[in-house]
Amino acid sequence: MEITQQTTATSPSSQSWFEAFRTHAGEHRITAIGFGVALLAILALLIQSLLQAFSGEINLALRYAMLGGLAGFAATALGALPALALRGIPQKIEDSMLGLAAGMMLAASAFSLLLPGLEAGEGLLDAKFPAALVVVFGMALGVLLMLGLDEFTPHEHEKNGPCGPGHERCGRVWLFIFAIALHNLPEGMAIGVSMSQADLSVGLPLTTAIALQDIPEGLAVALAMRSAGFTAGKAVLVAALSGLLEPVGAFLGVGLSSGFALAYPVGLGLAAGAMIFVVSHEVIPETHRNGHQTPATLGLMAGFAIMMILDTSLG
Numbered sequence: 001m002e003i004t005q006q007t008t009a010t011s012p013s014s015q016s017w018f019e020a021f022r023t024h025a026g027e028h029r030i031t032a033i034g035f036g037v038a039l040l041a042i043l044a045l046l047i048q049s050l051l052q053a054f055s056g057e058i059n060l061a062l063r064y065a066m067l068g069g070l071a072g073f074a075a076t077a078l079g080a081l082p083a084l085a086l087r088g089i090p091q092k093i094e095d096s097m098l099g100l101a102a103g104m105m106l107a108a109s110a111f112s113l114l115l116p117g118l119e120a121g122e123g124l125l126d127a128k129f130p131a132a133l134v135v136v137f138g139m140a141l142g143v144l145l146m147l148g149l150d151e152f153t154p155h156e157h158e159k160n161g162p163c164g165p166g167h168e169r170c171g172r173v174w175l176f177i178f179a180i181a182l183h184n185l186p187e188g189m190a191i192g193v194s195m196s197q198a199d200l201s202v203g204l205p206l207t208t209a210i211a212l213q214d215i216p217e218g219l220a221v222a223l224a225m226r227s228a229g230f231t232a233g234k235a236v237l238v239a240a241l242s243g244l245l246e247p248v249g250a251f252l253g254v255g256l257s258s259g260f261a262l263a264y265p266v267g268l269g270l271a272a273g274a275m276i277f278v279v280s281h282e283v284i285p286e287t288h289r290n291g292h293q294t295p296a297t298l299g300l301m302a303g304f305a306i307m308m309i310l311d312t313s314l315g
Contacts, residue, residue, distance in 0.1 A: 035151070042145065065251065141273065210246075214243065
């Protein structure tokens with residue numbers, strides 16, 4: 001009887017989400033501390049820039065950012081639509097498509113986020129080394145943010161199953177939605193940050209690249225949900241609605257980097273760090289899991305080249 005009572009008391013399903021989160025944080029203290037630091041820094045940046053937004057100082061940038069985020073949403077929904085008729089595509093093609101998206105995200109991080117961030121930081125500080133430190137600080141915040149979200153958000157991957165504190169209390173659809181959000185939120189933030197100075201030479205190439213890579217990504221998500229047993233309508237609807245995280249992220253991104261001067265290079269570094277983390281931690285391992293490393297890598301190189309051309313042509 002005592003063993004049964006102890007098992008019931010410690011059963012994950014009997015814990016509230018807060019208790020599960022607290023237990024998980026105790027088991028992953030370093031990640032929890034880093035996540036807290038990132039959230040506090042982001043909150044401080046967001047508050048001071050929202051004050052400017054209410055005063056009307058960043059209306060044009062906010063308008064550009066929201067249009068960019070909506071473009072990402074539309075591209076995701078467009079990419080998901082073929083899943084109404086398709087139950088699946090050859091795994092090699094899917095891995096190549098995801099590799100293409102990963103290459104575009106990597107190139108966007110380099111050409112449309114890090115390089116403009118270094119240039120902006122150098123213009124403010126009149127020195128390259130401090131400018132690089134400012135951008136690296138932003139990258140560190142982005143990595144800490146994504147590490148924390150990945151560790152403490154309940155979500156489900158097609159191959160690895162459910163993870164995160166409190167996942168037992170979430171329906172399977174919500175776990176998939178949270179997993180997709182971990183991909184789309186940093187993309188939206190990158191759009192918002194790139195538009196935060198209302199400079200289309202920075203924002204337009206990145207927004208175009210993200211919208212283009214959202215098309216195969218939306219299809220891959222919808223097909224993954226179909227293969228996991230969801231109906232065609234529900235898979236397409238959830239994959240399409242997940243694109244709404246991009247305008248949400250764009251709003252956050254333009255807010256994070258539109259306040260005091262150094263917030264801009266910090267925000268660019270943050271968005272780049274978050275995107276590079278997602279590519280390395282999630283997308284590339286997924287494309288290599290099925291033995292199609294070469295097609296996936298060729299797709300990545302093609303995506304990188306496409307984004308480089310877009311940045312040169314539109315920037």
